[in-house]
Amino acid sequence: MHQLNMNKNTGDVCNLTYLTEIMSGKKTLIKEIMDRFLIQIPEELASLKDSIAQEKFASIQSYAHTMKSSVSIMGITILTPILKDMEELAKAGTDIQKISELNNQLTVICNKAISEIKEESQSYL
């Protein structure tokens, strides 16, 4: 089981330093990416949940792989090892129980990230 190490100073799971840096601090650009994240992550979580329920390992692998890029943009580094493990387990086509446990952690952290991004995006209006 992965330790849910969040940002020790703030308790946040997101770190927008990287996004701010690559967008040269331009608020309109950052806001656009945040909005895209808020649409895409719930869709990916729902698809992943369906794939796990149906034990579709190829789909699980694909969604876990895609989500690795999505969360890295938002600096959610604690999700990288979880998604990597999910991708590896799905690739091997085994241990749906373990995948399901990892997905529970993923969902909790993503929901926290969504709350943080929603709150943060208010200051980018």
Place this chain on the structure above:
Amino acid sequence: MHYCASNATFVLCLFTNACAKRLKMSTEKTNIFIVDDNQLMVAALKQYLQNKFGESIEITTFNDGESCIKMVHKDLHIVILDYLMAGKNGLDTLKAIKLTNPKTTVIMLSGNEDIALAIESFRAGAKDYVVKGTDAWKKLTNLLTDIIKKPLRFIVKGFGGSK
């Protein structure tokens, strides 16, 4: 073409013509395709590159290989291509792009460090294989800067300039 009397002047005129061509080229945009089934990644990369290179580039985005292949044209300069996509994967897309336009520069993007895939990509004509992560953006910037500025360097080198 200008016609000149002496050899020296003729060389100078050739240089002038080359520069004039370059000036014309510099007003033309570099056409770039971004192909990735992760829409967040596509949006972020497009914003990032547009912010870096401004009006000098024209970006078109695709969420799958098939749509990209249909739109490959003779003036397509660069394709930034994700490997793992639903439908046709990046490697097959790369091969199809090269069949239509061998001059197009293709940069392969991948979420995994896979040496075998990198080698296969180079064999199929990819210019580089970039692993997604924090360094990927900087590496892409350097690669694109190099590609976009290449024609001017070629002209200067051809007239005795340094590399």
